[in-house]
Amino acid sequence: MTVALRARGIEKRFGSVRAVTGLDLEVPLGACFGLIGENGAGKTTFIKMVLGITRPNAGELSVLGGSPHDVTLRRHIGYLPERLQIPESFSPLRFLASVGRVKGLTRPQIVDETRRVLELVGLDPVAWKRSTGGFSKGMRQRTGLAAALLGRPKLLVLDEPTDGIDPLGRAQIRDLIADAVREGTTVFLNSHLLAETEKICDHVAVLSQGRVVVRGALDVLKRKDAFRVRFKKADGDVDHATAAGFAPVDDLGDSRVFKLEGQSAEALSAALAKALGAGLIVLEVMPELKDLETILREAIVPSARGAA
Amino acid sequence: MNPRTVWNVAADVLREAVFSKYLIVLFGLIFLGLVTLALALDLEVVDGMISAGKLFGGTIIGGQSMAVGELLTSIMPVIVYLVCFLGTIFMIIAVADIAPRVLQPGRVELTLSLPIRRHELVAGIYLGVLIIAASSTLFGIGGASMVLFVKLKMASAAPLVGALCALVGFLAIYGVMLATSCVARSPALSAGFGFLVFGAGLATSDRRLVLMLIKSGVTRDLAALVMGPLPRLKTLADIGGEYAGGQAIRWGEAVPVIGGSVAFGLFFVALACIVVTVKDY
Ligand SMILES: Nc1ncnc2c1ncn2[C@@H]1O[C@H](COP(=O)(O)OP(=O)(O)O)[C@@H](O)[C@H]1O
Ligand SMILES: [Mg+2]
Numbered sequence: 001m002t003v004a005l006r007a008r009g010i011e012k013r014f015g016s017v018r019a020v021t022g023l024d025l026e027v028p029l030g031a032c033f034g035l036i037g038e039n040g041a042g043k044t045t046f047i048k049m050v051l052g053i054t055r056p057n058a059g060e061l062s063v064l065g066g067s068p069h070d071v072t073l074r075r076h077i078g079y080l081p082e083r084l085q086i087p088e089s090f091s092p093l094r095f096l097a098s099v100g101r102v103k104g105l106t107r108p109q110i111v112d113e114t115r116r117v118l119e120l121v122g123l124d125p126v127a128w129k130r131s132t133g134g135f136s137k138g139m140r141q142r143t144g145l146a147a148a149l150l151g152r153p154k155l156l157v158l159d160e161p162t163d164g165i166d167p168l169g170r171a172q173i174r175d176l177i178a179d180a181v182r183e184g185t186t187v188f189l190n191s192h193l194l195a196e197t198e199k200i201c202d203h204v205a206v207l208s209q210g211r212v213v214v215r216g217a218l219d220v221l222k223r224k225d226a227f228r229v230r231f232k233k234a235d236g237d238v239d240h241a242t243a244a245g246f247a248p249v250d251d252l253g254d255s256r257v258f259k260l261e262g263q264s265a266e267a268l269s270a271a272l273a274k275a276l277g278a279g280l281i282v283l284e285v286m287p288e289l290k291d292l293e294t295i296l297r298e299a300i301v302p303s304a305r306g307a308a
Numbered sequence: 309m310n311p312r313t314v315w316n317v318a319a320d321v322l323r324e325a326v327f328s329k330y331l332i333v334l335f336g337l338i339f340l341g342l343v344t345l346a347l348a349l350d351l352e353v354v355d356g357m358i359s360a361g362k363l364f365g366g367t368i369i370g371g372q373s374m375a376v377g378e379l380l381t382s383i384m385p386v387i388v389y390l391v392c393f394l395g396t397i398f399m400i401i402a403v404a405d406i407a408p409r410v411l412q413p414g415r416v417e418l419t420l421s422l423p424i425r426r427h428e429l430v431a432g433i434y435l436g437v438l439i440i441a442a443s444s445t446l447f448g449i450g451g452a453s454m455v456l457f458v459k460l461k462m463a464s465a466a467p468l469v470g471a472l473c474a475l476v477g478f479l480a481i482y483g484v485m486l487a488t489s490c491v492a493r494s495p496a497l498s499a500g501f502g503f504l505v506f507g508a509g510l511a512t513s514d515r516r517l518v519l520m521l522i523k524s525g526v527t528r529d530l531a532a533l534v535m536g537p538l539p540r541l542k543t544l545a546d547i548g549g550e551y552a553g554g555q556a557i558r559w560g561e562a563v564p565v566i567g568g569s570v571a572f573g574l575f576f577v578a579l580a581c582i583v584v585t586v587k588d589y
Contacts, residue, residue: 048417048588048589051417051420051421052420052421053417053420053421053588053589054588054589055588071423071424071425072423074421074422074423075423077421079417079418079421081414081417081418081421082414082417083413083414084414084415084418085412085413085414085415086415087320087324087328087409087415088328089324089327089328089329089330090323090324090327094323094327098316098320098323099418099422101316102313102316102317102422102423102424103422103423104423131327144418147418157421
């Protein structure tokens with residue numbers, strides 16, 4: 001099994017609302033996969049289908065090599081719902097114990113695991129025994145995240161994990177998700193926060209009106225059809241660079257940034273050789289990158305037009 | 309169905325009730341009810357004879373003095389009815405919001421993502437609520453017995469009998485309440501249907517009388533059909549009252565009523581399981 005999650009032609013309607021239409025998706029084992037899209041795009045609906053909470057009208061889903069309705073597989077899945085409600089009278093310790101028991105952990109395991117995950121999510125130990133009814137949104141979210149991490153699941157499904165958490169806390173949660181990925185956990189998360197997702201995930205799919213409009217490894221998606229090269233300023237540098245095929249982009253004082261269209265490494269090497277031959281000095285070469293927002297904008301605008 | 313999982317769900321229902329101080333309030337209310345009963349029931353007992361008896365100021369025993377044994381036949385059935393009917397009403401109100409809370413959005417999603425089958429969740433709630441109902445009733449009858457013991461200077465089984473009748477009826481009533489909660493997560497609706505079954509169950513006990521009031525025809529056949537499977541709650545209390553009053557239990561009638569009540573409850577629990585299983589959350 002090399003795929004943690006596979007979806008084929010998933011459809012979900014709520015009356016006349018088509019929440020998800022013909023969704024195809026594959027999450028490689030060990031990936032940190034981000035499903036992004038604006039509110040109402042169908043992200044939560046898809047996650048609920050992955051976990052067998054909602055049933056698709058059509059399509060096939062395979063989770064960790066089995067069906068979403070296979071109860072034994074759920075032991076290996078950790079889930080943070082979108083708007084988690086923890087029984088108000090329960091303390092984090094009690095809540096986690098309750099989840100741990102159902103997940104089949106033994107009593108000593110529950111004690112150890114509860115400690116580990118609560119420390120991991122950075123919940124202040126004085127709050128561990130307090131009832132969650134008085135918790136802030138962030139504290140509740142951390143408790144929910146701890147429950148998802150309990151028992152080291154193979155697949156972690158997080159619906160808007162940083163929702164309601166302050167910027168410092170967000171960085172902390174990004175770190176702990178990264179740690180989980182390093183330990184071999186596959187992470188599938190949902191977010192409408194692009195910058196967040198960009199920082200955490202290595203794979204993304206963009207959902208728009210229930211359909212995947214872009215998908216792939218983030219470093220491939222981000223690559224633009226161009227390279228940027230920074231040369232040291234010199235007499236006639238612009239002429240030499242232009243003659244080699246570069247176009248000037250920016251003046252940084254003692255250096256200048258140029259751009260070369262295209263993605264071919266051969267073309268880049270040839271242009272660089274020509275520029276170096278003319279005596280220019282290279283300070284930096286990098287692929288030109290788009291941010292996720294640009295990817296999203298490019299992806300959604302044409303497809304939305306197509307749908308209209 | 310994995311009994312361990314069912315028990316885990318039931319135990320969490322109990323834990324939530326305990327930690328939300330909800331049970332404490334519940335037990336406090338029962339206690340208050342008992343104190344009221346103790347103060348309202350005014351009996352004068354001299355040498356095993358009761359010379360006067362008043363309940364809420366109204367004379368229930370007056371004139372000639374009465375042997376305690378004689379009192380049993382007159383007052384014990386009343387106590388059975390009181391404990392049984394008030395207990396049932398009390399339980400319906402007390403547990404109405406438990407299932408809607410467990411099934412509430414944001415919470416049920418997490419539960420359903422855990423290794424729990426949906427029918428195990430439903431069965432667990434049913435079990436948990438019945439344990440709450442049984443323990444609060446036991447607490448109640450313990451207190452009621454004490455009141456009678458102090459007032460009469462003799463022990464009586466009447467409160468226990470009344471509580472058992474209430475519990476048997478509640479098996480059926482809560483089945484309907486649970487099924488209602490699974491369809492629509494509303495405590496008010498759940499309690500409403502609980503009262504409906506309770507009322508209908510009382511009326512069904514005198515079904516011949518009720519049917520006689522309805523003109524013959526489709527309406528009457530329909531009424532007979534509806535009343536057929538309903539648990540005959542008043543019949544149960546009648547039998548309990550007779551027993552507490554010193555008569556023998558009419559097992560011939562009691563067994564079908566008890567069996568019917570259990571079957572009725574389980575039928576609706578099964579219905580609730582089906583509803584939850586086919587539903588999207
Ligand atoms: N239970 C439901 N009943 C009716 N419509 C729903 C239900 N759940 C989701 N929807 C609709 O499906 C669409 C997708 O919702 P959702 O998956 O929650 O989006 P997202 O998580 O991407 O914000 C929305 O239009 C929403 O209104
Ligand atoms: Mg959502």
